[in-house]
Amino acid sequence: xxxxxxxxxxxxxxxxxxxxxxxxxxxxxxxxxxxxxxxxxxxxxxxxxxxxxxxxxxxxxxxxxxxxxxxxxxxxxxxxxxxxxxxxxxxxxxxxxxxxxxxxxxxxxxxxxxxxxxxxxxxxxxxxxxxxxxxxxxxxxxxxxxxxxxxxxxxxxxxxxxxxxxxxxxxxxxxxxxxxxxxx
Amino acid sequence: xxxxxxxxxxxxxxxxxxxxxxxxxxxxxxxxxxxxxxxxxxxxxxxxxxxxxxxxxxxxxxxxxxxxxxxxxxxxxxxxxxxxxxxxxxxxxxxxxxxxxxxxxxxxxxxxx
Numbered sequence: 001x002x003x004x005x006x007x008x009x010x011x012x013x014x015x016x017x018x019x020x021x022x023x024x025x026x027x028x029x030x031x032x033x034x035x036x037x038x039x040x041x042x043x044x045x046x047x048x049x050x051x052x053x054x055x056x057x058x059x060x061x062x063x064x065x066x067x068x069x070x071x072x073x074x075x076x077x078x079x080x081x082x083x084x085x086x087x088x089x090x091x092x093x094x095x096x097x098x099x100x101x102x103x104x105x106x107x108x109x110x111x112x113x114x115x116x117x118x119x120x121x122x123x124x125x126x127x128x129x130x131x132x133x134x135x136x137x138x139x140x141x142x143x144x145x146x147x148x149x150x151x152x153x154x155x156x157x158x159x160x161x162x163x164x165x166x167x168x169x170x171x172x173x174x175x176x177x178x179x180x181x182x183x184x
Numbered sequence: 185x186x187x188x189x190x191x192x193x194x195x196x197x198x199x200x201x202x203x204x205x206x207x208x209x210x211x212x213x214x215x216x217x218x219x220x221x222x223x224x225x226x227x228x229x230x231x232x233x234x235x236x237x238x239x240x241x242x243x244x245x246x247x248x249x250x251x252x253x254x255x256x257x258x259x260x261x262x263x264x265x266x267x268x269x270x271x272x273x274x275x276x277x278x279x280x281x282x283x284x285x286x287x288x289x290x291x292x293x294x295x296x297x
Contacts, residue, residue, distance in 0.1 A: 058193045058248070073248035074192055126185065126198030140193075143200050143246040 012108045012168040018176045020183035022116025025175055027168075028109035028160065032081040034088060035101045039075060042096035049094035050079060050087070061139040061152055070139040070152055078103075078150055078162070107150075108165045110172060113158040116182025121151070121159060123178025131156060145174045186261065188242065191268045192250045205241030207231050208253040209273060235259060239273060242266070 011030060019025035036054075038046055047053045047069075053062045055071045062069045066082040081087055084104075091100040112120055118129045124145040128134065139152040147167035152160040163171045186199035213219055213227055232238075238258050243251045255264040255276055265274055 058195065073250055076249065126200050141247055141249075142197075148246050 012165045013110070013172055016172065018172060019112070019114070019120070019179035020116065021114070022183040023112055023114040023120035023175075023179035025120075025172065025179060026111045026113070027172075028111050029082065030084065030104070031109065032084045032087050032104045033102070033107055033162075034079050034091060035103050036077045036079055036091060036098060037075055037100075038077075038096065038098035042094070042098050045094040045096035046091060046098055049096075050090050052079070059134075059138050059140050061137050063137070068152065070150060072141050072150070080109075080162075106164055107162045108168050110161045110163070110168075110175065111158065112161055112175065112179075113155070114179075114182075115157055116179065117157050117159055119182035120175055120178035121161065123181060124174050125149070125151070127151070129153075129159075144171060147171050186263075188254070188263055189266050190244045190247060190250070191252050191266050192248045193244065197244070197247055201244060201246040203243045203245045205243050205251060208239040208241045237264065237276060241269070 011027075013027040016027055017025070036046070038054075040056075043054050043056065050067070050069065052064050052067050052069045054069050054077055055062050058071060060071050067085070068080045068082075070078040070080070072078055079087055079091075088100055088102050091098060114120075121144070122129060125142055127140060127142050129151075134140075134151075134153055136153050136156060139150065141148065141150045143149065144161070144163070147163055147170055149171065150162040152162070154160050161171070161175070187196040188199055188202050189196045190202075210227070213223070216224075219227070235258055238256055240254050240256055241251055242254050243249070251269045252266055253269060253271070254266040255274065256262070257264060264276055267274055
């Protein structure tokens with residue numbers, strides 16, 4: 001009998017480290033994510049079911065220990081659970097009308113940290129990331145070079161940058177260049 | 185770089201995050217099956233392409249993803265105002281005229297000999 005070929009799942013950017021002393025780039029551990037769409041009426045029930053209050057103001061997020069809900073649009077959120085918890089089931093248990101798509105494997109995240117994190121990201125992103133306009137907890141879908149990204153500021157000098165896995169090598173490369181520039 | 189105010193994000197963002205969506209306030213005829221080919225052509229294809237203020241749809245595609253409407257000056261490329269989709273055309277009389285204040289090729293053409 002022929003040997004069976006076993007496909008193993010490959011994590012994008014596995015083992016890669018990069019950046020500079022000003023901005024360190026670390027691929028984040030795999031996480032569970034859902035793209036959530038729902039009307040105003042469903043927000044309280046979904047918040048209770050997910051254990052995190054869905055934010056309703058632009059550019060804001062809400063976090064518990066390992067779970068983040070990011071405002072992307074007036075009826076759209078990205079919910080991330082760093083422990084890989086079952087989010088689809090949690091959303092379904094709300095009983096409220098909504099649409100949830102599991103995008104855990106579509107996205108991957110790069111953690112950008114250090115005093116030059118802002119400069120490194122601004123090398124390809126046109127948003128103003130100064131603390132006054134983009135405080136800790138702020139989040140936004142935006143563009144980085146040619147790739148769409150979702151930014152979340154987790155600390156004054158740390159960002160979580162979510163991008164599609166097929167764009168990961170491009171984003172990591174451009175970020176590395178930006179991080180080098182940030183060190184000068 | 186052009187900064188465009190998104191009425192949903194309530195903030196000015198770079199033009200890189202936006203995409204143009206053509207003319208705004210074009211109503212689809214309710215009796216679309218009954219109108220003549222000429223009327224359909226006028227509704228579907230024919231646009232004014234004005235020199236001056238134009239009302240357009242824009243989409244914040246790399247942001248909140250929402251469509252909204254904008255009044256833009258096609259000469260100076262200045263956005264006079266933006267407003268949410270579904271809202272009526274704003275009265276622009278109060279807004280300052282901008283095309284006359286901006287130096288353009290057309291404005292300077294007469295003087296350049």
